[in-house]
Structure formats: structure tokens, C-alpha cells
């Protein structure tokens with residue numbers, strides 16, 4: 221396995237007195253899709269939000285242990301949160317494009333990182349590239365000035381993925397990105413993920429075990445805040461080592 | 475035979491419909507009386523002379539009924555109040571909704587409510603003893619009773635409306651928008667400026683329009699501090715008189731059925747039209763944004 225891009229060492233997370241993550245040791249390899257599965261409330265989203273420090277927004281959330289991105293501890297004092305989030309993009313469960321035009325949604329990242337001082341033609345080029353990579357350009361090229369929030373849910377979710385690209389992230393975090401979508405749209409997003417894997421490292425949280433089995437290279441199973449088992453997806457789904465994983469996968473728990 | 479539940483339903487439905495119809499009916503009646511009296515003025519006066527005449531001498535013989543000075547006074551005071559209260563009000567709303575720590579948030583919100591609860595005559599009174607002398611001294615005006623004084627006092631009246639409605643609009647922006655912005659590495663101000671404000675824009679427009687509507691219709695406070703001079707205003711530091719103040723000041727002295735009497739009703743129609751236009755604009759903007 222190649223050197224990990226993301227690594228957690230004895231990671232604990234507390235919401236006040238409640239411990240949501242317990243001694244998690246995980247290593248995510250580059251340019252692969254890693255899925256995190258487990259029953260509701262086991263801490264999947266919490267773990268994902270450790271990687272871009274979105275938990276910092278939660279009052280009373282506290283982290284111990286180390287989290288390394290490209291070998292650097294992202295919880296070290298003096299870490300630049302804004303550039304961390306530039307490197308680690310996130311797609312949410314409910315598509316959340318901003319209530320502004322498609323064009324400005326895509327350029328949002330450039331604007332906030334003050335990288336947009338470019339000519340109108342260049343900006344259009346950037347928007348085109350980024351929409352092309354989520355296969356939306358043909359559909360939307362005449363509607364770039366329309367509100368992104370008026371599109372179909374699938375298109376909205378694609379916009380949310382596309383708007384990450386303009387700031388050239390390394391890692392894409394996806395928290396149940398398909399749970400608001402119908403099966404067809406889900407299949408198409410999964411297809412897209414396979415395409416994206418060539419350039420990005422993807423960590424996806426999913427409730428849907430078939431999805432994890434279909435799309436991911438590695439899978440981690442979480443239970444009550446612990447990372448119970450982690451390994452190649454193939455192995456986790458055929459020969460799990462832990463009884464709890466086996467119960468979950470065979471549908472006897474969770 | 476309808477059951478008890480069904481009867482109850484019919485009863486409430488009828489009651490609700492009746493109150494709806496009643497409110498429309500009452501508005502219709504008000505407008506009808508206003509119109510019926512106001513229109514009488516135009517038996518003797520020309521509409522253009524009324525709207526664009528520069529002289530308001532209602533009790534000379536023959537009377538002159540040009541309300542341009544009064545319209546100008548109203549516009550001047552209203553614009554002044556808007557210029558002061560809109561930026562301040564929106565900024566305060568942003569602070570309360572997005573920035574302030576939870577404890578001070580509650581304190582500030584009750585502060586705003588308290589401001590809304592001050593009767594306008596009291597605000598006018600405070601204006602007379604504070605704002606008016608301050609203007610006289612600072613700007614070396616012959617009198618502090620000016621359009622500017624009216625604007626300042628009315629700004630205080632518009633603020634609570636603007637702040638509380640804009641704050642509501644900001645507060646109801648879905649958290650997921652903000653999360654999306656933060657996750658892309660936006661700062662708090664970038665998030666507010668680029669995501670929260672656009673998302674709340676229709677609510678903020680409504681807040682501004684309602685605030686302005688309140689200013690246009692306000693009478694007491696503005697009558698106390700603007701100097702009551704029904705001549706063409708020469709600037710913000712000169713005495714003016716508004717449409718509302720004119721009605722309030724003169725209604726008591728008119729002879730019922732005289733041109734003067736009818737002209738005050740006609741002013742009422744003008745006010746009605748202005749307020750209606752403000753509200754319609756607000757509605758249009760809000761609906762266009764929603765689309």
C-alpha cells in the first residue's frame with residue numbers, strides 16, 4: 221500500500237462529556253476510495269468532520285490524538301484552517317448549493333481564497349472544466365446564471381462536487397452523498413466517483429453497504445465510536461475478522 | 475346528520491372566512507370614505523395644482539392647495555431616515571444573528587424590542603431635548619427643528635422593525651449553506667457576505683420596506699421635531715413639514731365641508747398611495763427573489 225495521505229493516531233473526540241470517537245487509528249491511502257460504514261450514531265460523520273476540522277464549529281467538541289494529512293498534524297497549533305479546508309473538500313448529505321447562480325457557486329472557492337482575479341473568459345473556462353468533470357456542462361451551459369437551488373437534487377449534488385475542484389483539493393470527503401438521490405442518480409454519482417478517484421483521494425460515509433461494496437477500495441466498520449475493523453473492501457465483505465463486523469454485514473445487527 | 479367534529483370544523487371555517495372577509499371589507503370602507511371626501515377637493519381645484527403646486531396656504535382667501543412642499547418634506551425626512559437606519563439596522567441584525575455570543579444576543583434582542591415599545595411621542599420629546607439642540611450647535615443652523623432632526627428621530631423608529639425582521643431572515647438561513655461555505659475554507663465574514671446575505675435578501679428587503687413604511691406613516695414624533703414649515707424645503711438642515719404632520723396639525727381647525735377639509739383627505743389619499751407603492755415594491759422584490 222502506498223504512503224497514507226490521511227492518518228489518525230489514537231484519535232479521540234468528545235462532545236462535552238460524551239465520547240464520540242474512541243481511539244481511532246485509520247490510514248487512508250491516496251487515490252483510492254475509502255468507505256466508512258456502521259450503524260446510525262456510531263460516529264461516521266464525526267470522523268469525517270475531523271478531517272476538515274468542521275467539528276471546530278461545534279461548541280464543546282474536543283479532540284485528542286493526532287491526525288496527519290500528508291504527514292502534517294492538522295490539529296497542531298497554528299494550523300491554517302482555511303487552507304486545510306481548501307485541501308480537504310466536503311460534500312454533504314443534503315445537497316447544499318448556495319442560493320446564488322450556478323456560475324458563482326462554482327467560483328465560490330476561488331473567490332473566498334482570492335484566486336479569482338482573472339479575466340471573464342478565463343473564469344468561464346474554469347466553470348466549464350469544473351462542470352465538465354461532473355458531466356453537467358452540456359445540461360447547464362445555457363443556464364449558468366440561473367439559481368443553483370432550482371436544479372434537480374442530483375444536479376445540485378453534482379454542483380456541490382464541482383465547486384470543490386476549482387481550489388484543487390487533494391481529498392474529497394463525502395457524507396452520505398447519495399442518500400437524498402434516487403437509485404439512478406445514485407448509480408451515476410457512483411460512476412462519477414470512479415472517475416474522480418484518478419485524481420483525488422475520496423473518503424465516503426455511507427449507510428448503504430452495497431454502495432460501500434460497489435465503490436470503495438478500502439472499508440472501515442465503525443461501532444459505537446470505535447473503528448472495529450479496517451481493510452480492503454473485498455476482505456471486509458467476504459472474510460471479516462471481527463464478529464461485530466460480520467453481524468453487521470450479514471444484517472444481524474445495526 | 476353531521477357529527478360534532480364536523481360541525482366544529484364548519485364553525486371554525488366559517489369564522490375564519492368571516493374575519494378574512496371583514497378585514498377586506500373594512501379596508502375597502504376606509505378607502506371609500508377617504509376617496510369620497512378627498513375627491514371633493516377637485517370640484518374647485520386642479521389635480522396638477524394640488525400635486526405640483528408650491529404653495530400651501532389653505533386658509534387664505536382664496537386658498538392655495540399645493541402639496542409639493544409637503545411631499546418633498548416627507549421624501550426628504552424619509553430618505554434621511556432610511557440612509558441612517560438601513561445600514562445601521564442591517565449591520566445590527568447581522569451582528570445579532572451571526573456574530574454576537576449567545577448571552578449578549580438575548581440582551582440585544584430585548585433591547586431592540588424595548589426600542590420598539592417607546593411611544594412615538596416620547597421619542598419626539600427626547601428628540602426635542604437632545605437631537606434638536608445638538609443639530610443647532612453642531613451645524614450652526616438657525617434652528618435645530620429641521621428635516622434632519624426628523625430623519626434622526628424616525629431612524630430610531632425604523633430601526634427596531636428593520637433589525638428584528640432582518641434578524642429573523644438571517645436566522646432562518648439554513649445551517650447547511652453556512653457549513654458548505656466554511657467547508658470550502660470561507661471565513662466568517664465571507665460566509666456572511668457571500669452566502670448568508672444573498673440567502674436572506676428577500677427578507678432583508680421586506681425588513682427595509684416595512685421600516686420605511688413605518689417612517690412614511692409616522693406623525694407625532696416628526697411633527698415635534700421638524701419645525702412645521704410648509705414651504706419648499708431648501709435642504710436637510712431647514713424646517714419642513716410632512717404630509718402626515720399636516721393632516722394632524724390642521725384637521726382640528728378646519729371647517730367641515732370646506733376646501734381645506736377636503737384637501738386634508740386628498741393628502742390622505744396621497745399617503746395611502748405612497749404607502750401602497752412601498753408595500754407593492756416590497757412584495758414584488760420578495761416574489762421575484764423567490765422565483
Ligand SMILES: Nc1ncnc2c1ncn2[C@@H]1O[C@H](COP(=O)(O)OP(=O)(O)OP(=O)(O)O)[C@@H](O)[C@H]1O
Nearest residue numbers: 235238240259260261262263264265266267278427
Ligand atoms: N454536535 C453534537 N453534540 C453532541 N453530540 C453529538 C453532536 N453531533 C453528533 N453527536 C453524537 O455523536 C454520536 C455520533 O454522531 P455522528 O453524527 O457522527 O453519527 P453517524 O455515524 O454519522 O450517524 P448517522 O448514520 O445517523 O449519520 C451520536 O451519538 C450523536 O448523537
Ligand SMILES: [Mg+2]
Nearest residue numbers: 264265266395
Ligand atoms: Mg452521519
